[in-house]
Amino acid sequence: MDDASNVASIWTAVGATATVTSAATGVVVNLVNxxxxxxxxxxxxxxYTIGGHEIAMHGGNEWERKDNGKYRLRGRFANCGDASAFRLTARAVHGTVRLETPxxxxxxxxxxxxxxxxxxxxESISFHALADPDAWADFRIELEWITSPTRLKKRVVWSLKPSEVIDRPVPAARPFAKAEEPGQQSNPQ
Structure with a gap:
């Protein structure tokens, strides 16, 4: 009888090991899937495409000059992925940004x-941003959206740091400045 109980306990141990191994394998396969x-x-x-210039307004009223000296950036963000972006928003760190449609x-x-x-x-969307020149190195545009399925409200944030992809903007040319004749010198003020 002693041999029979040893054989039974061996088969019980084999059965328990097989059960545990099978369960562990199922868990691993499920996690991998x-x-x-x-x-x-x-x-x-x-x-994205991006370009910019420094705002240099001469004349005008105080409201028109409030952004004088800031960097104006314009461009487009294109969804080149394989999923839709729901409730897309844009925000700027050390500046402002807005999404625009024609x-x-x-x-x-x-x-x-x-x-x-x-x-x-x-699809793509245009944007317009204003950056503070003193914080150009830290200026960042962030896109935030919800992934599918939207009922889970999983938010994703993507960030673009313009100082890493374009040079510091320079002042735009004065569009209405009087052209100088050859040989004339401008009068610096």
Missing amino acids: RWDRRRRAPEADWA SASRFGAANAHPWIAVLEPG
Whole structure:
């Protein structure tokens, strides 16, 4: 009987080991599948164009000169990913930024938006930003959006630091300055 109980306990141990091994394998396979599904999940990604100049206003009233000396940046953000970006917002660190869409107006003014409901893959949106020259190295534009499924409210933030991709903006040429004749010198004031 002693041999029979040893054999039974061995088979009990083998059965318990098989059960634990099977459960552990199931957990590992489940974790790997979840990781792989998340890794392969569609997501928004961003491409951009950007350019800028320093605002140099001469004359005008105080309201028109309030941004004098700041850097004006314009460009476009394009969703080059394979997923939509929902509730897209933009914010700036050490400046201001706004998202813009073209106006149907014949005057060509852009419509500013605090947020965009959805930006599909392949679509783009214009932006206009003002940066403080003293904080140029720290100026940052951040895009924030919600991924799909939107009911989970998973927010993602993407950041662009213009000082890392373009040179410090220079003053724009005075568009209405009087052209000088050859041989004339300007009178510095």
